Amino acid sequence: xxxxxxxxxxxxxxxxxxxxxxxxxxxxxxxxxxxxxxxxxxxxxxxxxxxxxxxxxxxxxxxxxxxxxxxxxxxxxxxxxxxxxxxxxxxxxxxxxxxxxxxxxxxxxxxxxxxxxxxxxxxxxxxxxxxxxxxxxxxxxxxxxxxxxxxxxxxxxxxxxxxxxxxxxxxxxxxxxxxxxxxxxxxxxxxxxxxxxxxxxxxxxxxxxxxxxxxxxxxxxxxxxxxxxxxxxxxxxxxxxxxxxxxxxxxxxxxxxxxxxxxxxxxxxxxxxxxxxxxxxxxxxxxxxxxxxxxxxxxxxxxxxxxxxxxxxxxxxxxxxxxxxxxxxxxxxxxxxxxxxxxxxx
Numbered sequence: 001x002x003x004x005x006x007x008x009x010x011x012x013x014x015x016x017x018x019x020x021x022x023x024x025x026x027x028x029x030x031x032x033x034x035x036x037x038x039x040x041x042x043x044x045x046x047x048x049x050x051x052x053x054x055x056x057x058x059x060x061x062x063x064x065x066x067x068x069x070x071x072x073x074x075x076x077x078x079x080x081x082x083x084x085x086x087x088x089x090x091x092x093x094x095x096x097x098x099x100x101x102x103x104x105x106x107x108x109x110x111x112x113x114x115x116x117x118x119x120x121x122x123x124x125x126x127x128x129x130x131x132x133x134x135x136x137x138x139x140x141x142x143x144x145x146x147x148x149x150x151x152x153x154x155x156x157x158x159x160x161x162x163x164x165x166x167x168x169x170x171x172x173x174x175x176x177x178x179x180x181x182x183x184x185x186x187x188x189x190x191x192x193x194x195x196x197x198x199x200x201x202x203x204x205x206x207x208x209x210x211x212x213x214x215x216x217x218x219x220x221x222x223x224x225x226x227x228x229x230x231x232x233x234x235x236x237x238x239x240x241x242x243x244x245x246x247x248x249x250x251x252x253x254x255x256x257x258x259x260x261x262x263x264x265x266x267x268x269x270x271x272x273x274x275x276x277x278x279x280x281x282x283x284x285x286x287x288x289x290x291x292x293x294x295x296x297x298x299x300x301x302x303x304x305x306x307x308x309x310x311x312x313x314x315x316x317x318x319x320x321x322x323x324x325x326x327x328x329x330x331x332x333x334x335x336x337x338x339x340x341x342x343x344x345x346x
Contacts, residue, residue: 001321001323002004002228002323002324003314003321003322003323003324004322004323004324004329005024005051005320005321005322006024006140006319006320006321007022007024007025007026007051007052007160007320008022008023008025008317008318008319009021009023009052009317009318009319009320010021010023010101010103010105010314010316010317010318011102011312011314011317011318012056012097012312012313012314012315013097013312014092014093014094014096014097014100014253014288014310014311015093015252015254015282015286015287015288015310015311015312016252016253016282016284017062017063017093017251017252017253017255018063018252019063019064019091019093019094019096019312020052020060020062020063020064020065020097020234020237020318021064021065021067021097021098021101021343022048022052022066022067022109022192023067023101023105024076025320026045026079026321028064028066028068028069029041029045029068029080029297030042030044030070032071033071033078033122033289034068034070034071034078034080034120034121034122034287035089035122035123035217035239037068037078037122038080038087038089038122038195039073039079039122039219039282040043040083041066041082041087041089041092041202042087046189046220046334047329047330048066048082048307048311049064049082049087050078050132050331050344051076051077051088051322051329051330051331052064052082052319052320052345053082053083053084053331054330054331054332054333054344055225055327055328055331055332055333055337056331056332057235057280057320057331058279058331059078059337060084060247060333060337060338060339061249061278062084063081063082063084063091063093063094063330064082065080065081065082065094065097066079066080067079067098067101067102067107068080068201069074070119071112071120071121072118072125072267074118074125075117075118075119075120076102076117076118076119076124077107077120078119078120078121079094079095079098079120080122081121081122081288083234083246084245084246084247084338084339084342084344085174085246085247085344085345085346086346087122088094088122088123088172088173088224088257089121089122089123089124089145089172089173089214089217089220089256090121090122090123090124090126090144090145090171090172090183090257090307091173091178091255091256091257092142092144092171092172092255092256092257092258092288092310093170093251093253093255093256093312094261095119095121095126095128095140095256096142096256096310096311096312096331098119099119099128099137099140099142100130100137100140100191100312100313101312101313101314103115103130103132103137104136104137104314107272109239110113110130110135110137111132111219112132112134113131113133113135114129114130114131114132115129115130115132115137115215115309116128116129116130117130118140119142121145123145123172123217124145126143126144126145127142128140128141129140129141129142132223136297137312138204138311139309139311140172140309140310140311140312141307141308141309141332142175142203142307142308143238143305143306143307144172144256144260144305144306144307144308145172146258146296146298146303146304146305147169147170147171147172147263147264147303147304147305147306148167148169148170148298148301148303149167149168149169149261149264149265149267149268149302150166150168150174150212151166151167151168151210151212152181152265152269152322153165153167153322153339154167154168154210154260155164155210156176156202156205156210157168157200157204157205157209158201158205159163159205159339161183162228164178164182164183164202165179165320166178166202166206167176167202167265168206168210168212168223169261169264169265170212170214170258170261171256171257171258171259171261171263171264171306171341171342172222172256172257173220173224173225173257174212174221174222174224174225174259174261175188175224175225175226175227175243175257175258175260175261175262176202176203176206176223176225176226176227176264177226177227177229177261178202178226178227178229179229179231180228180229180230180241180242181230181231182234183198183228183303184268185228185346186229186230187230187240187241187242187283188283189284190247191283192242192283194251194338195228195242195244195250195283196244196248196249196250196340197248199226199244199248200244200246200247200248200339200340200341202226202244203223203224203225203226203244203246205224206222206223207222207223207273207346209343215259215298215299215300215301216298217340222224222346224246224346225243225244225245225246225251225258225277226243227241227242227243227244227255227258227261227262228241228242228243228244228261229241229262229273232271235277235278236276236277236278236279237270237279238279238281238287239278239280239281240253240269240280240282240283241280241281241282242260242282242283243255243257246343246346247338247339247341247342248338248339248340248341249342250282250283251255251283251299252282252283252284252286253286253310254280254281254286254287255280255282255288255289255290256288256290256308256310258280258288259278259288259290259308260308261282262278262290263278263290263304264282264304264306266278267292267295267304267315267317268302271311272292272297273292274293275290275291275292275296276290276291276292277289277290278290278291282305284319287310288308288309288310289305289308289309289310290306290308290309291306291307291308292304292305292306292307293305293306293307293332299337307308341345
């Protein structure tokens with residue numbers, strides 16, 4: 001066997017969403033901060049993402065996380081999140097996968113019944129509290145970076161639908177949140193294809209019509225994900241949603257950053273307050289529990305500090321190779337499986 005590379009990956013999923021973790025074979029990119037490293041990874045080493053996420057080695061339903069040394073002394077590790085069409089500052093399901101892999105592989109010492117540590121993520125330092133029992137990471141609770149509502153009930157012009165209302169909020173990336181029921185959906189598995197097609201259509205329209213920029217990160221801009229939200233059932237009750245990951249498929253988990261963004265919108269509307277809980281249910285019936293830990297401000301904007309709890313499971317170990325004669329070193333995408341487009345970028 002000949003290979004140009006040998007990349008070791010631990011397979012993992014959080015409440016159904018794949019968030020595999022690279023633990024060997026890839027050197028950390030340059031940069032003084034984790035955000036700098038994320039930008040350098042995208043600019044200089046995007047072949048790694050393409051190789052592992054595109055066919056024939058990967059799929060659109062996969063995220064890949066690169067473990068790197070932290071840039072801060074108060075963190076045990078850093079992580080760079082690679083999604084099908086972008087690098088994101090933060091992701092809840094991926095954070096839960098990273099924390100679970102770090103603990104269950106022994107990269108971070110496990111202490112029962114609870115292990116606490118910090119992760120250096122591009123979007124900020126993430127405080128992790130893991131419930132551990134019998135050598136298993138039973139659940140992960142993390143304190144997310146501030147989330148905020150950017151626009152409420154913004155009018156979006158959508159071909160074939162006229163004007164619809166959309167909330168835009170940041171929870172780790174920018175979300176466009178729309179009323180699923182008003183658009184004729186119940187967020188059930190049989191609707192997944194239609195939700196994916198319409199969600200991508202809404203995302204493209206929102207990026208064209210609304211210029212949204214994170215107040216601290218000028219390159220974090222534009223709606224990344226569309227969330228189809230069922231009506232809020234009240235604090236502590238189960239509320240269903242699905243988030244359409246570009247280029248057009250439902251997140252299998254309830255989406256941690258999406259839950260953060262939804263809570264920011266609900267708080268801005270006076271429907272949730274500090275200490276209230278949102279139990280978010282995904283299209284496959286899995287759950288994340290979100291809680292508004294505190295109120296804060298970010299660059300003068302009212303924001304919340306979200307706390308998200310979920311579970312992850314390791315699925316296997318994989319070693320990926322690249323034969324020098326392989327005609328697809330960075331893979332390929334086809335619209336029958338990739339989504340509504342063959343774009344590898346937002």
